[in-house]
Amino acid sequence: MDKPHMSGTDTTAQAAGRPTLKTIAFMTGLGVTTVSRALKDAPEIGEETRRRVQLVARQVGYRPNRAGVRLRTGKTNVISLVLNTEEQIGGFVSDMIYGISEHLAQTPYHLIVTPYSRNNDPLEPVRYVVETGSADGIIISRTEPDDKRVRYMLERGFPFATHGRTEIGTEHAFHDFDNYAFARDAVKKLADLGRKRLALLAPPSTLSYHHHMRNGFVDTMAEIGFAEVPFNAVTVDHSIEQIRARTLQLMQRPNRPDGIVSGAGGATFALVAGIEDAGLKVGKDIDIVSKQSAKLLHLFRPELFVVNEDVRLAGRELARSVIACIDGEPAGSLQSLSQPGPVLARGE
Amino acid sequence: MDKPHMSGTDTTAQAAGRPTLKTIAFMTGLGVTTVSRALKDAPEIGEETRRRVQLVARQVGYRPNRAGVRLRTGKTNVISLVLNTEEQIGGFVSDMIYGISEHLAQTPYHLIVTPYSRNNDPLEPVRYVVETGSADGIIISRTEPDDKRVRYMLERGFPFATHGRTEIGTEHAFHDFDNYAFARDAVKKLADLGRKRLALLAPPSTLSYHHHMRNGFVDTMAEIGFAEVPFNAVTVDHSIEQIRARTLQLMQRPNRPDGIVSGAGGATFALVAGIEDAGLKVGKDIDIVSKQSAKLLHLFRPELFVVNEDVRLAGRELARSVIACIDGEPAGSLQSLSQPGPVLARGE
DNA sequence: GGCAACATCTGTAACGTTACAGCTTGCGGC
């Protein structure tokens, strides 16, 4: 009533809009600062006051204004998922998004999708987010051994998590599928089936997991004493038509493979089509072990052997990691490697 | 030098951080207000000043602080895509996201993904976004004829666009695929192939496009004089296992269909599996016309007939519409219906 | 010369939040 700095009409009425700290301050008769502190359980607020404020806040459905917090503190409460918009076929991306969302739902974080197309520099969206501070953390995929995006974020101390590992000395948060183990198990399976001339349909050689998968393949081949049938003309990232055409060529060669390890479900569709174009039959002339994220391959050709990759799990893990990274946890504890399940035959 | 209200250290040095209006104001010697107005081409700014300000802004790489704008104006420059996290198989969602992103890339808008799981109320994420003002516009899918989300947003005048139409009197922005035309073309194709006992694997009956597809199917059947073989036990949203099992049952019935129209590519995988479980063969005992968004069906079974739905295009259209809606354009002009392409046989 | 009209620019306040530096009050010690 007699305070000198009463700010205008505020005591008269609270607007019908969303409640703010001021609303609660007015209702409780406290200062805005006190309310702010009470809501975040600051120590110098009395026990009763704290409870009173929190009660009122809950009653009126108070939610902090994100713009206010962001402007004041710089904290955006946003995670950015950086995506290549020409990502391969197979629903991979939706599962990743769902996985991330599942974890973020329990947090104040929102998920924003920051895309880039193939002709753009992959660094560009990352730089954009970091420079404009439009997120507190970034998740990237398609990681390379010497990934410049990773270097960029490490240099700037910007929190992030990668789907896939790097060869960079500095530790950072990642989640990865053990593609070495996958290729090893796949080769062993094909060997068990009596196959001897094996080929690998690998990811692009620029990506980290190309090397893991290839090493797993090569090491196990060497162990068993097999020689590889080279198949480097295409990768799992090529178009259906390209993979199909190249596979046809491969299968028409004199020493065509009798077993193939395929790094992606989508590519396996094209692979099988190419094999059948050559008049050969999966399960008879050749066996295939393929990784898949959507569970469609056994419907496609029951003779295929599959290993499931749980991308949704990867999304959850990455979300967890990037938030822990934001909270300052050491990167060493934010690394996880998901082991492949068993190689599955039809109906398993 | 002699201004009374010089605010502290600002004249001393500009921090190394991101440039703000104050930075540019200092560099040009102008006031913050002038800079702000000059950058948005306000009329009362001199031609030369405007150019000078814009030049400097470009040079220093000025980008408006989103939190500042949002706090002051309430404009978030965010579009929210509301998604069901148990969305069906087939990469549908990624294409939608890519399509939206493609359009948003040319705008200041960011895309945020707001998920909800099946057990939640679909209205909940919409209410959250509207109440907290966390976006300027919303895109929803899985539209129902009397969609409460649509009613909610219409009542509040909140900008949105729907993937799919409603039966609600008030006009609103939407993009839809003409599923009536699809079903009509599909039935005609099957009739041309000499098939007579047709069934429909439709979307869930709660969704708008269930009715469009079913009407197209029923009307065309009536026109030709065919009677439908009922197949209502499952929808395209059911699990692979369920569709497969029910299809097996269907195909073991005495008057099993010799033609099926399938509303989704993912479901068609299960459908074909069920048919083959019954010992029948697609293209011989039965023909199928299926819609698809990923182009995998012809690899799966070349005997299938397919109609492609361009979900990426839908994403672009929806993004365009929702932004136009935000800009106040009348909803009537923001409605588009995408016509199905021809029914394609193998390799076409 | 006086004055209105105009073009161009400016400062202040506010959006909602939090860091910071205070301000009271009560209480124990001397």
Added chain:
DNA sequence: GCCGCAAGCTGTAACGTTACAGATGTTGCC
């Protein structure tokens, strides 16, 4: 009775932006 201290609360300023209400100077007109 006074001091110091702690507990508990408070106001002010600032984050970057824009709406608004001026301020300044210049031009043209009588």
